[in-house]
Amino acid sequence: MKENKKTLRFYFTLWSMKFLTRSLKLIGKNATHLPGNIALKMCPDFLAQIEKPKTIIGVTGTNGKTTVSNLINDILTDNGYNVGGNKFGGNIDAGIAAALMAQSTLSGKATKDIEVLEIDERMTPYILPYVQPNFLVCTNLFRDSYKRNAHSDFIVSILNKQIPKTSKLILNGEDLISNHLAEDNDRVYFGISSKDTKTTPTNNIIKDIVSCPKCNSKLDFEYIRYNHIGVAHCPNCDYGSPKFDYDVDTINYEEKYIIINSKGEREKYRLIGNNATDIYNEATAITLLREFGLTSDQIEKSLQNIKIVESRFDEVVVNGKKIISNLAKGQNPIACSRVMDFVRQQEGKKAVILEFDDYFDAQHSSENVAWLFDTDFEFLNSDDIVQVITGGPRHKDMKTRMLLAGIPEEKIFVCEKEVDTPQFLDIDKVDTIFVLHDIYTHHYSVTIKNKIMEMLSK
């Protein structure tokens, strides 16, 4: 690990940023990024100079990083460990710097024994040379924002260059892309071998791995849960999915538990979610915690008290009709497809309002809409979805995309303004109205929800 001797510049930066953090807090602002950003400008090798705690747990990957790192942090804290992290901050170098700074003394010594750090996979070249995790979790790797992350091969090449040789890897045994990372590192795999009654296998547009990277033969998939997540083997060479070290072999949604088979021991845990994504997140965290050294009893005791903060999902019922707002991260075709898959699986007649045009592009540019064509709008083409409505700068592209997905034109309603979308709702025909929004278009979804609640109250 690159560790530089502390310089006068480092101390000056640390003290002034600690002062800035305190001042920001006094005026009620979160000091999640800004002090870290300034610190890296004032002292470019700040991350190399600041002292790190004995144990660093890193969590990276495309989806699930925040949930998994929060779970790990909460369970370790509940078990009496002195834990820090970037739970309330950013996951790029500035966020990591801000977190380490906040959890250090005036002389730059770590005040925590353990840091649980969510790490943006694209930014690892700026972080991992200086902050080397003892344990590194990779939740999964998928195609993400084209503009920023290009493609999953690019992210794999970055991670393979950056992952420290000493980091023990916690990897998803059902993700052929991430489970072949840094092949010389010590590692364990988690996976779900149980049949999952709630997840129907999906035929997604995006399949980031179809053929064998070694010999180009078409891979034989034993099963695909979604996109490329599943178990596969090459018919012509030794490439394929690994055996799971931590295997969710039982899921019981009714009685809310899962059983993880680890090295012959079957460990029962409370199920803290209600779908496959939640189970992956929970299994990832449990695998890390078991490898860290917690017993299954210690983990289970903490799970009894834990609740996943669901800021991304909101449900209200007015006069017997449900309005569900759900985050669908814009420019991320996998995330949006997962939400569309969720929508189609819900019972009853449904209307769907889509609000995930890029807010920032809408201010001064014209959004690259290619990602809409990797997103599974086809999932919204079903008999029980009776209306698909969208408003915003890209409404004409959205209409084209929906037509290409086979959604009948009479079900499609588009308009220029996001907040005008509720006018098209045929309330009597639907049981549930879904409002899918991006992080930065959340405010539109709030207005839309309020308008629908007003309509339903009449």
Add this chain to the structure above:
Amino acid sequence: MKIEVLFPELCNLFGDSSNIKYLSKCLPDAEFIKTSLNDDLKFLNDDIALVYMGPMSESAQEKVINKLKEHKAQIIEKIEQNQIFLFTGNAVEVLYNYIENEDGSKIEGLGIFDLYAKRDMWHRYNGLVLGKYQDIEIVGFQTQFTKTYGDVEKYPFLNLERGMGMNKEHKVEGVCKNNFYGTYVIGPILVLNPYFTEFLLKKMGVENPQIAFKEAVVDAYNQRLKEFKDPAVKID
């Protein structure tokens, strides 16, 4: 009518599979042949109306070069014989002389076009494209790690009004030779450009091309054209 899609298991980035999906809606009776890396190339011996290849990762480019290089002479012959090709994103780079990495190392291409690409993996270029092919206005998006050098004005696909094109210093984009069309425009280029799609279908021998969802597609195209021509709209 047969359309051959080259290596869809690798060359499928950035929503480009929608071009084939859209063509299948425009040409419901056409046969779409998906050729994998381990399969034989059909267009070398069969009557194929269009050969399509989409964008791919950098490692996939090397695999594709290895696959195609043994057929270099036949591919040149096919281009000379007016076989229609549409290559999008970085697919065209496999036919360049070489692709240069940041460390100066070079990946030798097929050398069909006297051009070379330089990668800069830490400065990804993202931008909008507005240009003309003959009298057809083309709109689209670029997202890439490379810039192209060499005699880029020798066989351009687009004359640019706005956008980076090959390397910011020339107002041209892509490669066009006979019926070979190579463009860095990614994603649903055929869905976004109804008049080019009609042109291409005619070229492929469709007498009276009926593009799918014409009204909606033209409506979206006109809006995009207006936006891209607006100087207040940032291009990159």
